Amino acid sequence: MTTNQTLIRGGIELTGLRKSFGALEAVRGVDLHIAAGETVALLGPNGAGKSTTIDMMLGLSQPDAGSARIFGLSPKEAVAAGQICGMLQVGALVPYLSVTELLTEIASLYPRALPVAEVIELAGLSDFAGQRTNKLSGGQLQRTRFAIALVSNSDLLVLDEPTVALDVEGRRQFWMTMRAIANSGKTVVFATHYLEEADEYADRIVLMAHGRIVADGPTTEIRSLVGSKLIRATLPDVPRSDLAAIDGVSAAERRGEAVVLSCSDSDLALRTFLSRYPAARDIEVAGAGLEEAFLKLTGHTAIDDAETTR
Numbered sequence: 001m002t003t004n005q006t007l008i009r010g011g012i013e014l015t016g017l018r019k020s021f022g023a024l025e026a027v028r029g030v031d032l033h034i035a036a037g038e039t040v041a042l043l044g045p046n047g048a049g050k051s052t053t054i055d056m057m058l059g060l061s062q063p064d065a066g067s068a069r070i071f072g073l074s075p076k077e078a079v080a081a082g083q084i085c086g087m088l089q090v091g092a093l094v095p096y097l098s099v100t101e102l103l104t105e106i107a108s109l110y111p112r113a114l115p116v117a118e119v120i121e122l123a124g125l126s127d128f129a130g131q132r133t134n135k136l137s138g139g140q141l142q143r144t145r146f147a148i149a150l151v152s153n154s155d156l157l158v159l160d161e162p163t164v165a166l167d168v169e170g171r172r173q174f175w176m177t178m179r180a181i182a183n184s185g186k187t188v189v190f191a192t193h194y195l196e197e198a199d200e201y202a203d204r205i206v207l208m209a210h211g212r213i214v215a216d217g218p219t220t221e222i223r224s225l226v227g228s229k230l231i232r233a234t235l236p237d238v239p240r241s242d243l244a245a246i247d248g249v250s251a252a253e254r255r256g257e258a259v260v261l262s263c264s265d266s267d268l269a270l271r272t273f274l275s276r277y278p279a280a281r282d283i284e285v286a287g288a289g290l291e292e293a294f295l296k297l298t299g300h301t302a303i304d305d306a307e308t309t310r
């Protein structure tokens with residue numbers, strides 16, 4: 001086995017990571033192992049601690065406690081060795097260089113850099129390759145940040161909300177490229193708010209809320225954590241508390257004349273519901289979507305919101 005293979009096999013190991021800003025505990029004990037070759041989505045609402053965790057993975061900030069090891073190295077060593085490359089939400093690019101010039105400069109820093117022309121094509125920058133970086137639009141800037149991450153040809157790509165500011169075509173192209181990169185055996189970690197992106201492109205979802213990991217597993221597993229089925233029906237004038245008390249129902253929500261029941265046992269719930277409320281109509285039984293799972297696991301349920309407004 002070569003030294004490089006030995007390093008790659010180590011994957012990413014975050015152990016007991018903590019980071020506070022003054023009194024605010026942004027990351028409160030994150031333990032996470034990512035195997036080499038995995039594509040992992042860090043999903044969570046605003047302020048969940050995703051960017052803070054990513055910054056510590058990239059060695060851009062030091063944890064208050066715990067450690068991050070990237071392919072057996074400290075983040076700074078991994079960056080210096082060209083093993084890891086990040087695409088951040090913020091950060092100005094060197095102005096007055098064209099996109100091609102900037103990428104050529106950056107490529108010269110990495111031992112295994114990809115050809116710049118290939119990266120320009122992959123990132124959808126062909127039409128703007130001669131444009132100066134200070135004249136780029138938000139979407140073009142984001143594509144350029146992506147190209148910077150790609151050109152290094154690192155084994156681990158860490159992307160913080162990579163599709164922000166991209167239009168529909170930009171997103172489609174971005175994910176096509178990412179798929180090819182993931183299939184080539186690289187490890188990819190990306191933060192996103194978009195459930196459908198996590199669902200569609202990641203092997204695994206790590207859901208963060210309030211500085212902690214609240215769920216970690218394949219998308220299907222995360223869905224199953226929140227009860228398997230939802231019953232929707234039109235049924236005015238029945239109090240929510242009566243619906244929540246039905247056997248097999250774990251939570252009930254009212255949306256105008258419609259009711260939504262989250263079920264722990266949907267067969268039992270449906271039988272009871274129909275016998276007790278024969279006037280119910282437009283009845284649907286559906287698998288709980290990732291959206292429901294997300295809201296429930298991050299402690300921010302639509303049902304809670306409904307309760308606070310009652």
Ligand SMILES: Nc1ncnc2c1ncn2[C@@H]1O[C@H](COP(=O)(O)OP(=O)(O)OP(=O)(O)O)[C@@H](O)[C@H]1O
Pocket residue numbers: 021024025026044045046047048049050051052053193
């Ligand atoms: N440099 C900083 N100084 C003070 N507070 C910070 C700093 N960076 C982050 N925070 C706070 O830490 C918490 C976690 O922020 P973080 O950016 O990690 O969340 P996030 O999950 O990436 O959110 P978003 O999806 O909005 O980017 C937030 O409450 C944020 O306000």
